[in-house]
Amino acid sequence: ADQPELHRGLMNVYMDNTESSFIDGDIGKLLYRGYDIHDLAEKSTFEEIVYLVLYGELPNHAQLEELDGYLRANRRIPDEIITVIDAVQSAHPMDVLQTAMIGLAAFDEESEDNSKEANIRKALRLTAKAPTIVTAHHRVRSGLEPVAPNPDLNHAGNFLFMLFNEIPDDETVSLMDVDFILHAEHGVNASSFAARVSASTNSTLHAAVSGAVGALKGPAHGGAAEEVMKMSIEIGNPENAEEYARKKLDNRERIMGFGHRVYRAEDPRARHLRERSQALGEKRGDPRWFQILTHLSEDVMAPYRDRGIYVNVDFYAGSIYHLLGIPSDLFIPIFALGRVPGWSAQCIEQYENNILLRPRLHYVGPMDREYVPIDER
Ligand code: CMC
Numbered sequence: 001a002d003q004p005e006l007h008r009g010l011m012n013v014y015m016d017n018t019e020s021s022f023i024d025g026d027i028g029k030l031l032y033r034g035y036d037i038h039d040l041a042e043k044s045t046f047e048e049i050v051y052l053v054l055y056g057e058l059p060n061h062a063q064l065e066e067l068d069g070y071l072r073a074n075r076r077i078p079d080e081i082i083t084v085i086d087a088v089q090s091a092h093p094m095d096v097l098q099t100a101m102i103g104l105a106a107f108d109e110e111s112e113d114n115s116k117e118a119n120i121r122k123a124l125r126l127t128a129k130a131p132t133i134v135t136a137h138h139r140v141r142s143g144l145e146p147v148a149p150n151p152d153l154n155h156a157g158n159f160l161f162m163l164f165n166e167i168p169d170d171e172t173v174s175l176m177d178v179d180f181i182l183h184a185e186h187g188v189n190a191s192s193f194a195a196r197v198s199a200s201t202n203s204t205l206h207a208a209v210s211g212a213v214g215a216l217k218g219p220a221h222g223g224a225a226e227e228v229m230k231m232s233i234e235i236g237n238p239e240n241a242e243e244y245a246r247k248k249l250d251n252r253e254r255i256m257g258f259g260h261r262v263y264r265a266e267d268p269r270a271r272h273l274r275e276r277s278q279a280l281g282e283k284r285g286d287p288r289w290f291q292i293l294t295h296l297s298e299d300v301m302a303p304y305r306d307r308g309i310y311v312n313v314d315f316y317a318g319s320i321y322h323l324l325g326i327p328s329d330l331f332i333p334i335f336a337l338g339r340v341p342g343w344s345a346q347c348i349e350q351y352e353n354n355i356l357l358r359p360r361l362h363y364v365g366p367m368d369r370e371y372v373p374i375d376e377r
Contacts, residue, residue: 004362010193011261015357019056020345021185028265028310032185033057041272046155046180046338047071050127053185053341054120054348067124068154074128075149075158078107082136082146089141093134093333094222098213100133101126105206112204114351122205123344130340131155134333135162156180159337163326172324175276179320182269182313183338185345187262191216192339192346199350200357212343213336219256222314226331227256229318232292241295249300257293257315258301264308273316280323289319 007013022031030037033052040049047068051059059067077100084103088096105111108125110118136146139162147162156176160168168176188196194215198208216222235244245255260267281290297311304310314335321331 004360006362009261010359015188016349016353016355018187018346018349020053020342020349021187023187023262025260025262025264028263028268030186030268037182037268038271041178041181041269044181046177046184049181049184050124050155050341053345054123070124071128071155072149072151074125075132075151077104077129077132077136080107081133082140085133085137086140089137092217093137093329094213094217094336096137097130097133097333097336098210100137101130101213102206102210104129105204108206111206114202114204116348116352119205119344119348119351123341123348126206126209126344127340128155130337131159132162134330134337135159138163138327138330139165159334160324163330175280175320175324178272178276179317179334180338182272183335183342185339185342188346189261190218190221192343195343195347196350197357199347200354202351202354205344205347208347209340209343212339216336216339217332222332222335224256224312224314225318225321225335226328227318228293228315229289229322229328229331231256232289232319232322235292238288238291238295241292242300245296245300255296255301257318258297258304258311259309260312263310263312266310267312269313270311270315273313273320274311277316277319277323280320284323286323289322290316293319 020033022034023029032040032049033056035052035058040052044052048059048064050071051057051064051067055063081100081103085096085100088099091099104126108122110122113119132146132149139146144165147165149158150161150167153161153167154173154177156179157168157173160166160172160176186192191212195208195212198211199205219227231244235241248255277293278287278290281287293316297315301309301311317334318328318331321334322328326334
């Protein structure tokens with residue numbers, strides 16, 4: 001057969017229309033539902049973003065209050081899910097999150113209802129419960145009791161509270177809030193694509209979103225923040241950054257936290273985490289991580305800008321989590337917690353105007369071979 005034109009990695013393939021987010025990779029522009037990420041990062045809250053991403057509009061006071069109340073009322077997870085978490089506690093936190101999320105289908109009366117209204121409610125419940133799962137797992141594996149959600153705290157505040165069993169200060173809550181905002185939605189990235197593939201078979205939102213958790217886990221996607229922090233710890237000291245990175249690049253290894261399939265300019269989300277990483281490092285009297293990162297981005301990797309390789313959202317994130325005392329294998333789950341509304345919105349769009357996602361592969365293996373019975377091989 002003739003060689004068909006391949007689109008390996010589906011790079012630059014437009015597979016559908018969307019109203020969820022706009023990305024111009026050449027100039028580093030990102031809009032959620034038409035609103036600039038810089039405005040949203042500086043002026044909004046994660047609760048507002050959840051509303052925006054799922055309903056398409058910014059909420060008024062009453063709408064926001066209702067959504068916030070719904071999240072607060074739905075943070076608890078069933079005891080049976082805690083039992084599941086306990087049973088699989090030795091797994092990576094992303095595997096535990098995926099397991100618990102699909103497990104929640106068993107306790108959700110609407111799990112098989114694929115109407116838009118039910119899917120928005122399920123998206124809100126999954127958004128509300130995801131931090132409870134991640135923090136309960138971390139407590140359980142540390143030999144501690146899970147901390148119940150606190151109805152007096154917002155989404156970001158609850159994540160920190162349930163993780164550390166301490167009421168977090170406003171500044172840290174706001175830092176986590178911005179982080180969740182920046183991760184909320186990003187077009188048909190690998191994990192959202194995985195979610196859409198499931199949705200395109202008319203599978204359920206729980207199945208689609210837990211599948212997305214699996215796709216996010218890899219270092220090419222959600223795992224970069226953790227890898228960047230590992231690298232910073234290995235570098236240890238700003239003076240060592242250059243030699244370390246050069247060795248890696250000479251071996252044709254990648255420097256994590258750089259490069260992006262869509263952005264050929266700086267990822268607009270990186271700016272907000274850069275500012276906060278610097279401020280937090282100074283405040284905590286530990287500016288070393290920011291200095292190492294700055295050295296990598298401003299010096300070592302500067303020549304790569306000509307090739308469109310700039311820092312991405314994950315580059316500064318790890319340093320912030322590390323300074324907050326968050327264990328490194330929870331960095332990817334944090335990305336997931338922010339992304340639940342985006343995955344859900346992408347699925348809801350897919351259900352609304354569905355077409356089965358089923359591309360083709362060009363077969364290049366041997367043809368028409370003779371079957372030889374096993375005893376004769
Ligand atoms: N360090 C060094 N070189 C790089 C890097 C990097 N981080 N990223 C890309 N390149 C080079 C790559 O070696 C290749 O060079 P050549 O053409 O000489 O072989 C060229 O740039 C194109 O790379 P690619 O892998 O073909 O491009 P892609 O679109 O498939 O890769 C990527 C996108 C994110 C997988 C890649 O940039 C990467 O592996 N980055 C490091 C991991 C990372 O930070 N991931 C987080 C992405 S942002 C969070 C998210 O939204 O998921």
